[in-house]
Amino acid sequence: MKEELNLSELFSSFVKFISRNSRLLLTFMVIAVISVTGYQKLKTPYYVTKAICMSGISEYEGQEQIEDLSQRTAIDLINHLQINIDNEDYPALASSLGLDLEIASTIKKIEAEQLYQQDMDEKFYALNKFEVLLVTYDNRVNKNIESALLYYFESNKYISHSYKLFRESCNTLINDINDEIKFINQIRAETNMKALVLGSSNTISGDDRRLSNEIIALSHIREEIKAKSVLLKPLSFVKDFANVNQKEDDILAIGILGAFLSFIFGLFVALIKEVKIN
DSSP: OHHHHHHHHHHHHHHHHHHHTHHHHHHHHHHHHHHHHHHHHHSOOBEEEEEEEEOOHHHHHTOOOOTTOTTHHHHHHHHHHHHHHHTTOHHHHHHHHTOOHHHHTTEEEEEEEEEEEEOTTSOEEEEEEEEEEEEESOTTOHHHHHHHHHHHHHTOHHHHHHHHHHHHHHHHHHHHHHHHHHHHHHHHHHHHHHHHHHTOHHHHHHHHHHHHHHHHHHHHHHHHHHHHHHHOOSOEEEEOOOOOOSOBOOHHHHHHHHHHHHHHHHHHHHHHHHHHHO
């Protein structure tokens, strides 16, 4: 009971303290909010947008689709650009991306993150796509940066060499499959000819069906390889950077934080003031 009374008295004293110094506290808070608002209005506005990308680098490297490894190299390459941005080394950034220095200096942040999907068991597994967050001071440079990222990947010596070997491997497999299909067609023609000479229609039908199935299976594999060869580029944009016209600002969050900190500072000043008076 005594503790409850002490707490009640303490709270009552605190409320009276605030009431006595309300003007001072309000003045500090108003100054803080005006300062934050002025800063937000004067600072350079920035724009936030996102794109969805995929990369075939894991196929070039022969990686299996394990956890988030499928897009890890591509994600690391994009996130590596942030080092230049954080250090404000825009000439190096411009050189890496093949951009004009003026455009490169508009990039405030660029960050890639693996995309996941939740299954029926509420488990998350990695997709073969990733998301790129782009923050710029100019909302007109999105297309330039898309082209710059494509250049960044294609001009990378490790990736370009791996991509070249991958394409050569695909072409070799396609040629081998074509040769195999020709050989099977030749066998089928010879088998049919022998069966006709022997007068066995059942043999023709059975062998022809089996060989046709082999040809269809090989053709299916060939088309899959062709599709991979065309689609699995070093970097592809599944969804381009969205065009945004609404500038981002943190006026509400920073305003609340500024008001709170100014209130705490005002309490400290008011406490010192009352101690001096007493």
